[in-house]
Amino acid sequence: MHQPASTIDHVFHALGDATRRAIVVQLGRGPASVSELATPLPISLAAVVQHVQVLEASGLVATRKQGRVRTCSLIPNTLLEAERWLAQRRALWEGRLERLEALMQVRTSIDHAATTAPVDAATEEEPA
């Protein structure tokens, strides 16, 4: 699994780098030129340009060039997509938990009633 695939792949790969996240943080405060982004960073301008390219390819930032200055800004919707990806995994897992806890409730309240009874909901092998 060494090749990039979906958009979400690009997004998370882009966010996987600390410098790029620093750039995202900065852009959260508002649009900025490449040089402005570079100023607080301990790397060369050229390196920042490369990071911006990665961020742009991932759909996390948009850039527009006017004259000699390229202005970068966040695309919040892509942030949202990443959020949703995470939220979905979490929701699935927490859904499972809830079902398990519900099952525990039933088990402990009925308890001795039916030890061999088919309490088979939500353990393994979901239908789809």
Next chain:
Amino acid sequence: MHQPASTIDHVFHALGDATRRAIVVQLGRGPASVSELATPLPISLAAVVQHVQVLEASGLVATRKQGRVRTCSLIPNTLLEAERWLAQRRALWEGRLERLEALMQVRTSIDHAATTAPVDAATEEEPA
């Protein structure tokens, strides 16, 4: 910026790999052993073990070993932390947008009233 720093750094770095995300997806459906995680993947068991170690170090998954089988499960709270990081960037940005739009409203409704008036809110240099 080549060294890992905060927890969030570990988390996003872990999520930056497609194979690891596939594992997270799988674990979203419920706990699984290392072998179970490995089955659908086109890589060796040893490689999967390494990925699991990265995920565990990042705080995204917890593992427990019973007998010879190590069972892995998601830690939803870490997912939530990552979600919040993204949500915060987005909120900041969208807050800016709202303020800008509000400003536009004012500008276009008042319009010619005071071209030289100090409408200086939310443009540059936030206090803290």
Next chain:
DNA sequence: ACAAAAGTCAAGTCGTTACTTAACTGTTGG
């Protein structure tokens, strides 16, 4: 017109990381 500013592009270096194979440790069913 010219120099500085703001990027861009192309190589090339170097550390990191994903992966493999192979040898090894514990565990479990028969």
Next chain:
DNA sequence: CCAACAGTTAAGTAACGACTTGACTTTTGT
């Protein structure tokens, strides 16, 4: 007891990714 199972560890390889330097282009202020 022993064979298969589940995983672990170590060492090595190959590719990737972050970064640098240097040469070049375009724009802008004076």
